[in-house]
Amino acid sequence: MKKYILDLKVRSNRRLNRNHNLLELGCINPLPPMVPGQFAEVRVDGSQTTYLRRPFSIHRVDRAANTMHLLIKSVGDGTRKLADLEAGDSVNIMLPLGSGFTLTRNARVLLVGGGCGVAPLYYLADHLFRQGNKVDILIGGRSADDILMADDYRAFGTVYIATEDGTLGEKGMVTGHSVLKNKELSYDMIYCCGPDGMMRAVAGIAEAHGIECEVSLENTMACGIGVCLCCVVETHEGNQCVCTQGPVFNSKQLKGWTAEVETGCSLDQ
């Protein structure tokens, strides 16, 4: 897919909770084609400590409004600077980058997201729903406050929630939710984004039930376009760039991602 560098305008920047923002971006010309699972590299202006661009998943694309959204968790100087953007500010962005999820049609699929890992799942759920899939969505977090925009997902399918402190949905980790504990777990595909340990655990469960599982990795990046070779992940075909050959991988491609880690994990990593 052709890649672009654009100066987009901030349409809105909504604070969702203490450390998450929903950044809405638009421009006069139609936004370029992009698919669920792809990401963008954002230049962070005016931050003393942020030299490289920052990668973010494409969270939503609204073709009618000609806008796109990024869901940003503030973890450092770069993301905090982006959280401070105001409507009318300009954002230099490279997109669309990477390859997307395998998009099924008329299938039964489960989307699993933990923490900020839900970012790419909205666009994915939207797309899968339109393609006639029956979509189940399982979202996990530490407490109710971490479960972002669960209501928005209900437009696309059934939403299940797990919180570690039990303030919303089932108490416990995502990987311990009854949806995944089901002995007869049967989906055509499981899509998963979140902390590494959570994705490994979900991939393990999927594998144990013979279900294909795609995960979205977040390795640190310098270029985002396959030239620096800094973002590699070990696959059975050797090192591959997460920025071009991913960020979405079938868990079976990844070295060391086997069913032995079916124990679950904390989002607190």
Place this chain on the structure above:
Amino acid sequence: MASLEVNIHNLKLKNPVLTASGTFGYGEEYDDFIDVNALGGIIVKATTPEHREGNPYPRMAETPMGMLNAVGLQNKGVDYFVEHIYPRLLKYSNYVIANVSGSTVEGYVEVAEKINRLDHIQAIELNISCPNVKEGGMAFGTSCPSATAVTRAVREVYDKTLIVKLSPNVTRIEDIALAVEEAGADAISLINTLLGMAINAETRRPVLSTVTGGLSGPAVKPVALRMVWQVAKAVKVPVIGIGGITTAADAIEFMLAGASAIQVGTANFIDPQASVKILAGIEEYLYRHNISDVRELTGGLVL
């Protein structure tokens, strides 16, 4: 319009802006963003005798105005390069320069010999910053005898333009420059990355899997500029300046220090259009200073 053409030995570059090895892939990664042919040339990713998987992840640490990398020369080896990558480079009408690496003198020679046969590649850049396996892992480029040995051996099998790229991790860079000039280098490029390190205080662990890595970006510019100045004074062959070049002013500073051409490296990551913007900025500078030939800048430092 001022003349932008510069000569590096037998190469007649249409302008002095090149892109640095390892930061510009094989050019094609930038086709969506710029007209790669507008540049004087491109130096493609390092090629070694054998396929190399490189170092384990993590390979990158961001630093104040720069980054450390520990890629470890990941590439598919020279035979794959000749068979699969070279044909894709034919679409570029400007100079495509191969970056040659190895861990033994024989390894460098093997790669240089195989690339010598490729018509569309008129020059190689010898990356002598690689560890010399036989001499206990010390980089070829950090001692005069080993820099001489590898340059001389490659010179014997390579008959087009031979550029030798120097490592800055030495005490007296002029000595290495003179040694490789004496051994047959047609041009010298510098600098490669500066050895550095990053630690995560929270975890007490190194950030890079290899503990140390190569620093690049604006952080290294003053060091690179000083080294280009020292080398350009010492040698007769043309010098290509590299290190943190991000703007046209940076590029012009390197030329004033004695460089005949420059390479844009890490800046490509932050702005894939950096190289062509630098070129446009150089033209604007020449116009503003009423300079008719870009070559006037080389060594134009007023002391």
